[in-house]
Amino acid sequence: xxxxxxxxxxxxxxxxxxxxxxxxxxxxxxxxxxxxxxxxxxxxxxxxxxxxxxxxxxxxxxxxxxxxxxxxxxxxxxxxxxxxxxxxxx
Amino acid sequence: xxxxxxxxxxxxxxxxxxxxxxxxxxxxxxxxxxxxxxxxxxxxxxxxxxxxxxx
Amino acid sequence: xxxxxxxxxxxxxxxxxxxxxxxxxxxxxxxxxxxxxxxxxxxxxxxxxxxxxxxxxxxxxxxxxxxxxxxxxxxxxxxxxxxxxxxxxxxxxxxxxxxx
Numbered sequence: 001x002x003x004x005x006x007x008x009x010x011x012x013x014x015x016x017x018x019x020x021x022x023x024x025x026x027x028x029x030x031x032x033x034x035x036x037x038x039x040x041x042x043x044x045x046x047x048x049x050x051x052x053x054x055x056x057x058x059x060x061x062x063x064x065x066x067x068x069x070x071x072x073x074x075x076x077x078x079x080x081x082x083x084x085x086x087x088x089x090x
Numbered sequence: 091x092x093x094x095x096x097x098x099x100x101x102x103x104x105x106x107x108x109x110x111x112x113x114x115x116x117x118x119x120x121x122x123x124x125x126x127x128x129x130x131x132x133x134x135x136x137x138x139x140x141x142x143x144x145x
Numbered sequence: 146x147x148x149x150x151x152x153x154x155x156x157x158x159x160x161x162x163x164x165x166x167x168x169x170x171x172x173x174x175x176x177x178x179x180x181x182x183x184x185x186x187x188x189x190x191x192x193x194x195x196x197x198x199x200x201x202x203x204x205x206x207x208x209x210x211x212x213x214x215x216x217x218x219x220x221x222x223x224x225x226x227x228x229x230x231x232x233x234x235x236x237x238x239x240x241x242x243x244x245x
Contacts, residue, residue, distance in 0.1 A: 123160050
């Protein structure tokens with residue numbers, strides 16, 4: 001059965017994004033939540049974001065600095081998390 | 091829904107907001123591993139709660 | 146319950162050991178996936194020998210191990226040198242996942 005998984009990028013954004021892309025290998029539905037700060041503009045992050053966009057993965061953020069992601073307040077994120085089978089803060 | 095938050099470090103403003111917001115709707119339990127190392131109890135909670143989030 | 150443990154730092158060995166022992170004691174199956182700086186723990190027998198316990202499966206991200214300069218020689222044979230696919234399988238198959 002397809003699972004709904006949330007990856008929460010907090011401390012190490014690059015590894016969180018790499019993991020999120022890897023989690024798609026079991027055909028689960030993966031959403032990414034970038035917390036509190038701008039996503040670092042690195043080559044790896046750009047590639048992973050590109051991959052996520054190609055795979056229609058949803059990207060949410062509570063930081064207005066992150067353009068191209070859907071803004072959600074922290075409160076709204078909190079209400080969304082119980083809807084996932086698994087939440088993985090990274 | 092019953093949600094168990096397992097905390098390994100001092101919660102920041104964001105995680106604190108998440109705990110408070112969820113507690114308004116769901117049954118939230120917070121275990122701080124810096125203070126509580128009763129792993130048997132934590133496993134029991136994990137068995138009964140619907141969601142576990144480890145921060 | 147199938148318990149997944151994602152180890153992505155080397156900071157919480159005591160908690161990992163405590164949770165594994167408690168979960169096994171209550172008859173649960175455990176899968177551990179190690180990545181990022183968590184791979185540094187592989188060189189600590191207190192950690193790597195958890196893989197020898199009945200009911201524990203352990204694998205790690207080989208890319209992370211290479212990046213962290215972790216030596217793979219001498220690791221218990223039961224530990225699988227793997228990739229993010231192993232993490233995807235663990236998360237997919239586990240009822241609950243802890244992150245350390």
